[in-house]
Amino acid sequence: MSSPTGEIYRIDWMPGTDVLHGTCHCGREHTSQDPIEMWEWMLAHPRGHEPQGHEPRGSTS
Template identity: 60%
Template sequence: MNALHPPALTGGEVYRIHWVLGTDRLLAVCHCGAEHEFEDPVDVWEWLLAHPDGHRPFDDPAGRDPGEEAP
C-alpha cells in the first residue's frame, strides 16, 4: 500500500458520504458503521480517516454520537 492508493481506493474499507437533502450538511459513514454529520468536507475526511478515534458503531448501546461525552 502506498500514499497514491489508500485502502478506500483499493478495495479495502468503504467510506460513504451522503448529502443530507435540504441542508448544507454531510453524513459520513465509516466502514465500522459509525455515522456523524458535518458541515465542512475537510472535517468529514479527517473524521473518517482517524478511525477508530471518536468512532462508535451505529449500534452503540449508549446511542451517543461519536465524540459525545457520557452523562
C-alpha cells in the first residue's frame, strides 16, 4: 500500500502461520498476529518506532 505522500507500507503473511510481517517506509520491521495492531503500528510513524539504525541491531519492536 502507498500513502498519498508516496511512502510504501508492506505487510506479508507468513505462510503456514497466523503471523503478519510488516515493513514500514522507513525500513523498520514488525510482526503481529493482529492485522489492526499491525496497521496502527505502521500508520503511527514515527510514533512507536524510529527509522532503522536508531536501535541496537537485533531489536524488533
